[in-house]
Amino acid sequence: MSKNARDTFKQLPHKTIERLSQYRRALLICLNNNKEHIFSHEIAKIQHITPVQVRRDLMLIGYSGTLRRGYNIRELIDVIAEIIDSDQGINVAIVGMGNLGRAMINYFSGKRHKLSIVAGFDTNPDKIGQLVKGVTCYDALNMKEVIQNENIEIGIITVPVIQTTATAKQLVDAGIKGILNYTPKPVEVPENVYLEEYDMITTLEKVAFYVKMENELKDELAKK
Template sequence: MKQTKISEAVVKRLPIYLQVLNELYYREIQTVSSQELGIKLDLNPAQIRKDLAYFGDFGRKGIGYDVTYLIEKIRQILKLDQKINVALVGAGNLGHALCNYNKYSNDNMKITAVFDVHPSKIGTQINHLTVLPIEALAETVKELNIRLGIITVPAFEAQNVANQIVEAGIEGILNFAPAILRVPDEIRIHHVDFTRELLSLAYYLEREREADNESNLD
């Protein structure tokens, strides 16, 4: 892999490429060009070629990309060829949904432990995982070599949970709580805020309606 600083935007596009490539693989399509990928993803083919070129020369001129080979390489780039254990904190409805997805995922990244603070949830089962008390987090992280954590707790509990996750030695956090969390610089954190995304969608819906009204007046 080339020793070049890769932008976050490039890294976030790699899973999208992988998703499309997996679809092609299951349809038994053996090769694909950057133009074909661009059409499927509504991206400039030059951008796709540039993104992939950061990590190596995977295509062949006049032929394109070998689908199976490129899947393997992107999985290696994203570390999906390694087993990565994940802890989930918050056994509510969203936590259940993520564990249900985990059940059908074929990737090596798996939710291997679930935690909660509420006594009524501790000891219950979610897809063969027993909900553990938050006090067992540090010990379980060490025992199962858990590297990533998912937070699905209410906003007012999120920072405290993030602190415990960091103290337990987890390296990265995916936060679904509607709160901006403070963690040490060496901890990678990504935020998924459903409310913010819905609000922004509402804005664009209104823009589309205004544009339609203006066109009708013309």
């Protein structure tokens, strides 16, 4: 890839990055339907967004479709991969092999070539040494060693909330470069570590809020 191209990609809007990943996911599903091309409005429908949004995103990454035929699915998948995947691949570890950690491993297993979950960690002796879909669960005490030996760059935190802060610290100390925190306790990391946090309760409460709004709207209309 040329240096200029890379520089362009660095400035892609955050939202576009997220959608590119989603486009690829949708495109991979479409691959099976022995269709060669796809229209912006088809992608948009799947993702619940507008066709313009899709076209703008693809414009930003410099990919062009064919007039009246749309985008070549295979090609577009490759172009997206070129942008969001790392050439050498990136290794990921799950810290916390409870329900959520195992869910992530199962869910992710073999889905992406360039992004692999290569290790799990836990403190529970019953779990240490076990395999989940080919992923070994290591003792959390050996985190630093394993992370460095296995060249792990991203850590996903799925421990009980009480252990969140300590886990984040361990990961940072081990030289991790990105953290995805699924516990409801926000963590602090040095600014050279990329951090993404997600709390399922927040999302659920958001859904509940809009359901509540809809209910109240209906109640008011009923009164009149």
